[in-house]
Amino acid sequence: MLVDDEPLVLEGLAFMIDWEGHGFRVCGEACDGEEALDRIQELNPDLVVTDVSMPVMDGLQLIEHCTKALKASCRFVILSGHDDFASAQKALTYGVLDYWLKPIDIEEIHATLGKLHSEWSHPYGDGTAGSPPTAAPLEAAWTVPDAGDPLFDAEDQMLLAIKAEDGATIDEAAERLCRQLQLSFGGDGEAGKAFLSNVLLELLWKVMDGEVTNSAPGGEHDLSLPVLSNRADRWPDVLASFARKAAEQLARQRSVTGPAWEAARFIRERYREPLQLQTIARTLHFQPAYLGQLFKKQMGMSFLDYVHRTRVEAGRKLLRRTDLKIAEIARMVGYADPEQFAAKFKQWMDMTPSQYKNG
Incomplete structure (x- = not known):
């Protein structure tokens, strides 16, 4: 179930995320915490993805009420903007499973859904399917079914x-x-x-x-x-x-803002796509040469180096946590040529992807 007071966010979550591919189905939506309470009691969802800042009742109040008053069996994921990170401190005490940052990172969400599907499909590690595991609020934040890592x-x-x-x-x-x-x-x-x-x-x-x-x-x-x-x-x-x-x-x-920061955020959000400084400069209404100089000064590396480093980091995580082939990972992080991925990986990690995966 999806909860957010921004219709575009609800639409994006519903259509950009491959819920069914990870064993989930969107059963309902709500635009604030109060409406979400009614929908949760009506639909009894397994997972609720909720924004923090909402009118009437915010996301943390919703989670607290469901946990303490309703004793609902559903589990929660927080969806938040940059200024809401402090809310994670309180969210931890209610067993929140993850904390997704706006604008949404599709790869991060898919990784979480894949892990949850694996854990919830076989919660006892014996091939027996069941409902999402429940636990006391604080303990739930740390408890992992045997089938997970x-x-x-x-x-x-x-x-x-x-x-x-x-x-x-x-x-x-x-x-x-x-x-x-x-x-x-x-x-x-x-x-x-x-x-x-x-x-x-x-x-x-x-x-x-x-x-x-x-x-x-x-x-x-x-x-x-x-x-x-x-x-x-x-x-x-x-x-x-x-x-x-x-x-x-x-x-x-x-606390830092500015065109270089915005360009870096653009890269982190869309590193899988072909990226050019000229395109981002036009989006931010800056001259490419000026933005490139400013980016290197503030970020400590060139625009292209930052793109490659971001892709290598995404690939490194996939190498650690999945059994995907290196060529598949290369394509997933934005490289059409696996050899280029291997070369950039070695440049940043001082080892090949195969060495890292097998090390």
């Missing part, structure tokens, strides 16, 4: 905690992720350390995705990958410290 889920919750900019939630997410590392890898400290290194890199790329070099006071940055000790008992503190700095960096980035 608990490590990737813990990593996703770590990112959600960073977006919420809440220190206590970050600390808890770091502890849970490191405990899961111990459970998954047991005594294999090297494997656990390698996975955590990838997590740190994933978080760094996520935060730096919209980096503006002048966003920090004095142009200084303290966000760099930490050195991991061989002692696993020290990992939670290292991870939590890095995550707190990442949250601070995100907060600084959100």
Whole structure:
């Protein structure tokens, strides 16, 4: 069920997302929280995607009422604009499954739906289908069915905690992720350390995705990958410290606006398409040469480098989390030629896609 006070957003969610391809069907829509309450009781949906800022009753009030008063079995995903990230802190306590940012990222939504379909189709890991798993509100935010991948889920919750900019939630997410590392890898400290290194890199790329070099006071940055000790008992503190700095960096980035930032956001939203500086410059009403110079000054890299880096990051995540062939991933992230994808991947990651996938 979809809930948003903007008709265009509802239309976009309904028609741009391949719900049925991931085992879902849109059963209804609502334009505010109060209407959504009636529709939820009428339709009993499994999943509710709701905006935060709405008239009459906002998204968080809707989730709270459904969780505490109605005891509804449905689960929630938050849909929010840039200024609503602080709401994630409260949303976590109600077991929100994910936090989607406007404008919508189709790939991110499809990835979430695919994971939920896998988990909800076999919630007990024995091939028995059933309803979405339920749990106490706070515990539900961290509980993952056996059929899912608990490590990737813990990593996703770590990112959600960073977006919420809440220190206590970050600390808890770091502890849970490191405990899961111990459970998954047991005594294999090297494997656990390698996975955590990838997590740190994933978080760094996520935060730096919209980096503006002048966003920090004095142009200084303290966000760099930490050195991991061989002692696993020290990992939670290292991870939590890095995550707190990442949250601070995100907060600084959100305060920055301007044509370079808008161009970077355009790239992140449409990196799968052929992109040219001239096209974006016309859209933003700037001369291409001026925008290119401004982009490099503020973003710390050229327009084309930013396009390739964004595509490589998207490909890196698919290599980690799927069994798709490299040629398929190349096409999905905007490269018609897999060889070009491999070359750019090696340029940014210092290894080939095959080495990364098998490493």
